[in-house]
Amino acid sequence: MTGVTRNKTLLLSLLFMGLGHIILFKQFAKGILFALCHIAFFIFVPTIIRNFYGLYTLGHPQPELHILDRDNSLFLLMDGMLTIAFLALFLGVYVLSVRSALKLQKEYENTGRLPTAKNFFSELATGSFPVIALLPTVLLILFFVVVPLIFAASVAFTNYSAPHNIPPNNVVDWVGFDNFRFMFGGNAMWAGALGRVIAWTLAWAALATFTCYVGGFIMAIVLTNAKMKIIPFFRAILILPYAVPGVISLMVWSNMLNGAFGVINRSLIQLGIISTGIPWLTDVWLARFMTVAINLWVGFPYFMLLITGTMTAISEDVFEAARIDGATLFQITKKITLPLVLYQTAPLIIMSFNHNINNFGAIFFLTGGGPTMPDSTTTFAGGTEIMISWIYKLTVDMQQFHYAAVLAVMIFVALAPFAVFNFMRTKSFKEGEL
Amino acid sequence: MGSSRIIHKINAGVVLVFLTLVSFIVLYPLAYVVSSAFTPGNSIADMPIIPFTGGVTTDNFTNLFNNTDYPTWFRNTFQVALATSFGTLIVASLGAYTFSRFRFAFKKTFMMSLLVLQVFPLTTGLIAIFVILFRFGLLDNLWGLVLIYLAANTPFNTWLMKSYLDTIPKSMDEAARIDGASHFRTFFTIIMPMAKPIMIFLLITSFTGPWMDFIIPTMVLRSTPNHTLAMGLFSFITERRNDFTSFAAGSILIAIPFVIFFVATQKILITSLGAGAVKE
Numbered sequence: 097m098t099g100v101t102r103n104k105t106l107l108l109s110l111l112f113m114g115l116g117h118i119i120l121f122k123q124f125a126k127g128i129l130f131a132l133c134h135i136a137f138f139i140f141v142p143t144i145i146r147n148f149y150g151l152y153t154l155g156h157p158q159p160e161l162h163i164l165d166r167d168n169s170l171f172l173l174m175d176g177m178l179t180i181a182f183l184a185l186f187l188g189v190y191v192l193s194v195r196s197a198l199k200l201q202k203e204y205e206n207t208g209r210l211p212t213a214k215n216f217f218s219e220l221a222t223g224s225f226p227v228i229a230l231l232p233t234v235l236l237i238l239f240f241v242v243v244p245l246i247f248a249a250s251v252a253f254t255n256y257s258a259p260h261n262i263p264p265n266n267v268v269d270w271v272g273f274d275n276f277r278f279m280f281g282g283n284a285m286w287a288g289a290l291g292r293v294i295a296w297t298l299a300w301a302a303l304a305t306f307t308c309y310v311g312g313f314i315m316a317i318v319l320t321n322a323k324m325k326i327i328p329f330f331r332a333i334l335i336l337p338y339a340v341p342g343v344i345s346l347m348v349w350s351n352m353l354n355g356a357f358g359v360i361n362r363s364l365i366q367l368g369i370i371s372t373g374i375p376w377l378t379d380v381w382l383a384r385f386m387t388v389a390i391n392l393w394v395g396f397p398y399f400m401l402l403i404t405g406t407m408t409a410i411s412e413d414v415f416e417a418a419r420i421d422g423a424t425l426f427q428i429t430k431k432i433t434l435p436l437v438l439y440q441t442a443p444l445i446i447m448s449f450n451h452n453i454n455n456f457g458a459i460f461f462l463t464g465g466g467p468t469m470p471d472s473t474t475t476f477a478g479g480t481e482i483m484i485s486w487i488y489k490l491t492v493d494m495q496q497f498h499y500a501a502v503l504a505v506m507i508f509v510a511l512a513p514f515a516v517f518n519f520m521r522t523k524s525f526k527e528g529e530l
Numbered sequence: 531m532g533s534s535r536i537i538h539k540i541n542a543g544v545v546l547v548f549l550t551l552v553s554f555i556v557l558y559p560l561a562y563v564v565s566s567a568f569t570p571g572n573s574i575a576d577m578p579i580i581p582f583t584g585g586v587t588t589d590n591f592t593n594l595f596n597n598t599d600y601p602t603w604f605r606n607t608f609q610v611a612l613a614t615s616f617g618t619l620i621v622a623s624l625g626a627y628t629f630s631r632f633r634f635a636f637k638k639t640f641m642m643s644l645l646v647l648q649v650f651p652l653t654t655g656l657i658a659i660f661v662i663l664f665r666f667g668l669l670d671n672l673w674g675l676v677l678i679y680l681a682a683n684t685p686f687n688t689w690l691m692k693s694y695l696d697t698i699p700k701s702m703d704e705a706a707r708i709d710g711a712s713h714f715r716t717f718f719t720i721i722m723p724m725a726k727p728i729m730i731f732l733l734i735t736s737f738t739g740p741w742m743d744f745i746i747p748t749m750v751l752r753s754t755p756n757h758t759l760a761m762g763l764f765s766f767i768t769e770r771r772n773d774f775t776s777f778a779a780g781s782i783l784i785a786i787p788f789v790i791f792f793v794a795t796q797k798i799l800i801t802s803l804g805a806g807a808v809k810e
Contacts, residue, residue, distance in 0.1 A: 174665050188636065195635050225713040226632045229624040230640075233684055236621065240681030241647055244662055248655030256657075315552070322545045332793050333553045336560060339792030341742040343760050344781040347767060348563045351774060357575040359562060366579055393555070401796070454651045456745050461764075484653060488745060491656045504654040515649040519642060 100204050109197040113190055116197035123200070130193045137186055144179055151176025154254070155267045169261075169268035173250065177243050185238070249508065251501035252276070258495035275498045286499070289475040294506075297482040300387065300459075301452040307392045309445060312399025313437070317429055319400070320407055338397035346461035349390045353377050353462075378467045380479035387480050391458045399441075399448075406440045407433060443521055450514050454507070456484045465489065483507055566778035567591070574774045590779040600780055602755055603762040607741060610672050610758065614679040615737040619729060621684055626691035627717050631703065641689075648685035652678065653745050660749050670752040678750065679740045687732055694728040695721065738788075759784060 100120050109116035114130030117123040155167025252275055255261045256268040281287045319331055337345060352359050353376035361373035377383045410433070418428050452458070459465060465478040465485045472478055476489045483503050490500035565581035566574075567590055578584035594600045628634075629641060652659065659678055660669070668674030698721065706716045722729070744760040751757055757765075759780070766777040 170661050171665060174661050178665075192635055226628045226634045229628040229713075232621045233625040233688065236677070236681040236684055237644070237647065240659075240662065240678055241652065241685075244652065244655040244658035245647075245650060247658035247661065251657060318545060318549065322542070322549075324542065324546070326546075330549045330553060331796070333556055335792060335796055336556055336789060339789040340560065340785045341738075341788060343742045343744060344563075344763070344785055345559065347764070347777070348559050348781070351574050351767065352559060352562060354574060357573065359574070359577055359579055363579045393559075450649065454653065456653060460744075484651075487654060487656065492748065497657050500657065507654050508650060511649050515646040518649055519645050 100201060102198070102201055102205075105197050105201040106194070109194045113193045117193070117200070121197070121200045121204075126196065130189070133186065133189050133193075140182075144183070147172075147175045147179040151179075154269055155263075157267050163264055166264050167267055168263045169254075169256070170263045173254075173268070174243075174247060177247050177250070178239070180246075181238050181243050185234075245508070248501055248504045251497055252505045254498055254501075256497045256501075257499070262495065271498075275502045279499060279502050285471045285474055289469075289471050289477040292469070293477050293481050293483060293486055296384070296480065297453060300384075300480075300482055301449050301455075303388045304391045304395070304452045304455065304458070305445060305449045307388055308395035308448070309399050309441075311392050311396035312401075313403050313434075315396060315400040316403040316407060317433065320404060321425060334400060335397050337394050338401065342394050343457055343461055345394050346390065346457060349393070350377070350462050353386060353390075377463050380467055380469070383463050383467055383480050387459060387462055390462055391452075391455075394458070402441060402444065403437055406437050409440075410436055446514070446517065450511065453482070453510070454484045455482070456488065459485045460488065563778045564782055566775055567782050569775060572775055573772045577774070590775045591783075594776055594779050594783075598762070598776065599754055599757065600762060603757050603759045606672055606756060607759040610675055610679070611737045611740045613673075613676045614683065614740045615733050617676060617680045618683040618687055618736040619733055621680060622687035622691050622732065623722065623725070623729065624717070625684070625688040626695050627721055629688070629692045630695040631700065641692075644685040644688055648689070652682045656745070656749050659746065663750055669750060670756055672751075672756060675740075675747060675750050675758075678746060679736075679743075683736050683739070687736065691725070691728060691732065694725055698724050742784075 105116050105120060108119060112131065113134035114127040114132075117127030117130060121127075150167075150172035153172075154169040155172050158166045253270055253272060254268045255271045255274070256263075260266060261268050279286055279290050315334060319327055319334075353361075355361060355373045355375050355378055358373075358376070360376070361370075364370045365373070375382060376386050414432055415428060418432060423431070459480055459482050463478070463480045465476075465481040467479045469477065469479050476494050477486050481489075483506070487500045487503050490496045490503070561581040562577070565584070566577050568582075568586045568588065569577060569584040570587045570589065571577075571584075576584070629637065663669045663671070663674045663678070666674070668677065702724070703716045703720050706720045707713075711719070742760050743758075744764065747758045747761050751761070763777055763780050763784075765771070766773045766780070
């Protein structure tokens with residue numbers, strides 16, 4: 097075993113997975129497992145080629161066949177994605193095997209002898225913990241997060257939609273950027289709806305986050321500074337909207353604000369304040385206002401709790417010193433509490449904005465995306481529609497999957513900065529150790 | 531001194547009025563839904579303006595249990611939420627322990643991808659969730675739903691758990707390793723007991739998510755006996771079927787355990803949320 101050079105190791109490991117382990121280092125357990133991976137790959141080569149071909153064509157129309165025997169474009173697309181995922185896994189294992197062989201070779205170079213031979217099982221037991229422990233994570237993320245996200249994005253480049261391109265009856269075809277062209281101006285009605293929905297999604301997310309933060313901040317200040325015995329009682333009441341599941345609260349509010357039968361309009365009429373019902377959720381601007389207002393009801397306790405928690409973490413000495421200097425409560429709040437709390441909670445404000453962009457429930461259960469707009473019969477987008485609720489309608493009600501996918505791609509692009517932000521703010525990144 | 535005391539009293543009065551007003555706005559819808567659950571009749575038009583003045587009956591609850599699939603929905607939802615909660619705990623803590631204690635190839639890439647992926651909500655790819663479960667034969671299956679939730683929960687919770695495990699001194703598990711304990715044994719007997727607070731937090735937060743989710747079950751679950759609570763409750767108050775009192779009865783049965791839990795643990799909630807904000 098004199099000639100175990102780096103080049104020889106590299107060559108053997110690259111030639112066939114696990115070959116280096118078996119021939120050079122006598123690590124049979126690892127070597128055989130790696131080799132089995134490689135053999136499996138060879139067995140599946142025809143399947144891989146067939147799946148790639150399917151991904152390329154998405155199937156051919158076969159009206160002469162029974163419906164279940166025809167090419168199903170969706171399955172072909174999904175199988176193509178899954179094949180890519182498996183190939184990525186295979187490549188990962190390949191790289192791992194080469195690296196592992198090189199590591200053994202380096203050890204040999206440094207010590208001059210091979211690592212002590214172990215029996216089959218103990219060889220597997222050491223060093224396999226990270227692999228076994230991370231396997232569930234890898235498989236879950238790959239097949240139920242990464243593959244679906246890429247699949248959703250690729251549907252944006254097909255014509256998968258009702259009524260003419262729904263598998264298994266008919267096939268779906270690649271159409272390039274046609275859907276993007278259609279949405280971004282090719283069709284005035286859809287482009288108009290898209291512009292309105294984007295603008296409202298951003299405005300809604302900003303307003304919803306801002307109002308809940310300010311509301312929570314005010315309540316936190318009042319509750320911490322009021323020196324009354326009754327305060328814990330109020331605190332218990334104010335926490336309730338956070339405790340009741342949001343879906344339920346929103347559906348209840350939606351019923352209370354019903355124009356004709358809602359308890360709020362009936363109360364106001366009985367009290368003689370109004371004579372006809374206020375169109376809470378059927379007038380566009382009023383409905384938009386109500387989504388923000390009701391979201392404040394649902395969302396302020398979270399920030400109230402959060403800010404109360406942050407405030408208790410601020411040293412009492414700071415407030416004491418300010419009070420001795422004669423600062424009023426307003427001055428203390430403005431000059432000390434607010435900046436400190438803002439600094440501490442800034443990441444959570446951004447996360448909350450990110451959450452509100454996709455806050456399906458807050459819109460869907462209150463207004464259902466409504467009220468109806470002039471283009472709603474064609475585009476299904478109502479006056480308070482946000483991107484995610486529109487995606488839901490296009491997918492579930494209208495089966496316009498290709499347009500829903502265009503919206504999904506736009507959300508991905510819009511959220512990318514948040515992903516970068518998320519990454520930049522981690523401690524490990526800042527300390528340069530990740 | 532005297533005038534400042536008066537100002538103080540006025541201030542206290544203003545604060546009291548303000549808090550009463552806010553409390554009224556918070557309590558009114560809740561009182562309304564509780565009263566609806568006990569009011570005879572079905573539609574919202576029948577509900578009295580002042581809560582609890584329209585008569586009292588428990589018919590809505592008996593109706594809920596005898597004439598609807600509510601018990602089945604409840605069982606389904608409970609099963610999904612519980613499985614998701616414990617599944618997330620196992621997957622995330624194993625991953626977190628590995629990230630926190632081991633050095634291995636691709637670790638950096640891996641952790642970065644988890645961080646980036648947690649930003650993109652799975653709900654945007656609704657159709658993809660449908661097709662992939664269809665492909666694996668898991669459509670209209672509660673376990674398919676659990677798998678989706680598990681995958682969606684994993685990135686964030688792994689990071690959360692990892693930052694907590696990083697604070698547990700490595701000497702603890704090294705001592706156990708020297709004594710001859712395997713990695714799995716070290717993990718279950720040394721690390722897990724020390725990470726109890728974060729584990730409880732994780733169990734609770736991953737339980738409440740699936741508990742009231744609507745959008746993914748609608749896509750995945752087809753047949754009525756497989757429906758979950760959020761879907762079932764929503765079906766009570768569609769335009770076709772305006773059964774607000776059954777909805778209210780079903781809702782308060784779900785909400786009461788949550789309310790008791792949150793009000794009882796509000797002190798812990800404040801500190802854990804505060805600590806979450808201060809820590810990174």
